[in-house]
Amino acid sequence: MSRELLVVQRARKSFQTGKTKPLEYRIHQLKNLRRFISERQGDITEAVRRDLGKSENGTQLFETLGLEGEINLALEKLSEWAAPRMVEKNLLTISDEVYVQPEPLGVVLIIGAWNYPWAITLQPLVGAIAAGNAAVIKPSEVSSHSAKVMEELLPLYLDKDLYPVVTGGVSETQELLKQRFDHIFYTGGSAVGKIVMAAASCHLTPVTLELGGKSPCYIDKNCDIRVACRRITWGKFVNCGQTCIAPDFILCEPSVQSQVVEEIQKCIKEFYTDNPETFEDYGRIINQRHFKRLMALMEGSTVAVGGASDESQCYIAPTVLKDVTGDSKVMKEEIFGPLLPIITVSGVDEAIRFINEREKPLVIYVFSQDNKLIKRVIAETSSGALLANDCLVHFTVSALPFGGVGNSGMGCYHGRYGFDQLSHLRSCLIKQLKMEGVNSMRYPPHSAKKLGWARFFMLKQVNVCRLRRMALLATMAGLAAFLVKYLAIFVLDSTL
Ligand code: NAD
Numbered sequence: 001m002s003r004e005l006l007v008v009q010r011a012r013k014s015f016q017t018g019k020t021k022p023l024e025y026r027i028h029q030l031k032n033l034r035r036f037i038s039e040r041q042g043d044i045t046e047a048v049r050r051d052l053g054k055s056e057n058g059t060q061l062f063e064t065l066g067l068e069g070e071i072n073l074a075l076e077k078l079s080e081w082a083a084p085r086m087v088e089k090n091l092l093t094i095s096d097e098v099y100v101q102p103e104p105l106g107v108v109l110i111i112g113a114w115n116y117p118w119a120i121t122l123q124p125l126v127g128a129i130a131a132g133n134a135a136v137i138k139p140s141e142v143s144s145h146s147a148k149v150m151e152e153l154l155p156l157y158l159d160k161d162l163y164p165v166v167t168g169g170v171s172e173t174q175e176l177l178k179q180r181f182d183h184i185f186y187t188g189g190s191a192v193g194k195i196v197m198a199a200a201s202c203h204l205t206p207v208t209l210e211l212g213g214k215s216p217c218y219i220d221k222n223c224d225i226r227v228a229c230r231r232i233t234w235g236k237f238v239n240c241g242q243t244c245i246a247p248d249f250i251l252c253e254p255s256v257q258s259q260v261v262e263e264i265q266k267c268i269k270e271f272y273t274d275n276p277e278t279f280e281d282y283g284r285i286i287n288q289r290h291f292k293r294l295m296a297l298m299e300g301s302t303v304a305v306g307g308a309s310d311e312s313q314c315y316i317a318p319t320v321l322k323d324v325t326g327d328s329k330v331m332k333e334e335i336f337g338p339l340l341p342i343i344t345v346s347g348v349d350e351a352i353r354f355i356n357e358r359e360k361p362l363v364i365y366v367f368s369q370d371n372k373l374i375k376r377v378i379a380e381t382s383s384g385a386l387l388a389n390d391c392l393v394h395f396t397v398s399a400l401p402f403g404g405v406g407n408s409g410m411g412c413y414h415g416r417y418g419f420d421q422l423s424h425l426r427s428c429l430i431k432q433l434k435m436e437g438v439n440s441m442r443y444p445p446h447s448a449k450k451l452g453w454a455r456f457f458m459l460k461q462v463n464v465c466r467l468r469r470m471a472l473l474a475t476m477a478g479l480a481a482f483l484v485k486y487l488a489i490f491v492l493d494s495t496l
Helices: 003-016 023-039 041-052 056-082 119-130 144-156 170-178 190-201 225-241 254-272 288-297 348-356 371-380 415-421 436-440 454-460 464-495
Strands: 097-104 107-111 134-138 183-187 207-210 216-219 249-252 302-305 319-322 339-344 363-367 385-388 423-430
Touching (some): 003 107, 003 134, 003 170, 023 041, 023 056, 023 119, 023 144, 041 056, 056 119, 107 170, 119 134, 119 183, 190 207, 216 348, 249 348, 254 339, 363 371, 371 385
Parallel strands (some): 107 134, 183 207, 216 363, 249 339, 319 339, 363 385
Antiparallel strands (some): 097 423
8 A cells, every 4th residue: 555545544444533624623734834934934934945055035925925824814804704694595595595695625646746845735725725625735846945944843733644744756646646635736747737737637536736937028119118118127047037027028119129128127226235135135036947047048049148067056137029020939938037028019919919929818907097908908819817917926916816728727725715625615504394285386377387486596586685675676666656656646646
């Protein structure tokens, strides 16, 4: 029996005891998860430094602060999220209890990616615990130091049987994927996403796929290009460009290309000094494989800013590539590194066409003063999200669902969306055993035909709210007629 099978069996057995059902239990586990993050901040920071060369500030800002925010939100809202959700009634159900009851799915598999190894792996766990599930956690083997710390320390805080951490590489993940889960929540590239979905189909297991892709960034020539470039520089080069929602490439008119290059160059200098290599807030490429992949992507493009690299340190400077075309090598796959190509287009029409000719991205960025132009891009394109005049920050808004569409993924999470994603929304209808006479009604009244269950289809069409509004209108009309009548009598009486 494999280790993976044992772990899943143990989690299922524990789930079946029903101990995750009471909200107090989930709250206790969520508080333990929060305590883990605050007490082990040092271990987490050191692991991320070794994996990605990230600074302490960077880890707090991009890994743990958001996680703590999500846990606090879940703690505050859990009773509301988990409560029965009343729904609109119709004539047929007017005296019944009709509601949606969220219930746990069972055992969830969470497969994390390496680029934000803590945020990406533990954020779905918040939703899984809040929704009352057991969860098998598989951190990415690529961020090996974080995976090791997670495996060693998380079980000191969370229930070991319900929330086990399984480390390992491709073969361990594949062994896990052979097991039966009630949901698989995967974050990573699209190619592996297909493997995950194929494996899930064997057990008819639903999946959430948080994938990536090439997120475009259109700069309208009439916007404040200086501000736009500051925000794009920040969004692109944070974590060395290894961010799923980083702007992948810029689309702008040829007349502003050189100004865009100049402004981004100034911002790189301001944010990362003249020598980003020695600046503590500029990290490293995760490994040699990705370093080589990124260097190869640059081939055939003109470097406008940066371009320096050091293979021994997996360092690539923040780099801007100009006059790139849709056929360039760097446009053939998601960059996922500190290379920012600029492609010139004749205006927003061509930008929209360019975007729509490719796979649906995780996010589209638009920088413009013109609200109509922004709304036009929203109306004429499709993507997981659209963010205007800033980068990345939509990720921090828990009220917005986070996820992709088409090639950039399926399903979503964050805040209540994470809770709902990992719950079954069960329809509940509680009727009385009274009023059986209704089922014996005949239609038309003297025919032999019993209305019986046909009423179901007829009454389903009746909108109770509309009926209520009509009844209210009729009452008001009656009242008005009554008043007019007595007013007229009163006026007649006083004149005669
Ligand atoms: P990765 O290499 O860490 O792989 C992700 C997970 O898949 C790992 O846990 C790994 O064990 C497993 N895996 C890898 N190969 C496998 C195989 N053949 N069979 C079964 N399991 C396998 O991560 P990655 O794919 O390099 O991650 C980068 C991608 O993730 C980018 O495309 C990025 O855009 C995307 N991403 C998306 C989000 C999001 O929220 N949408 C967040 C982060 C990263």
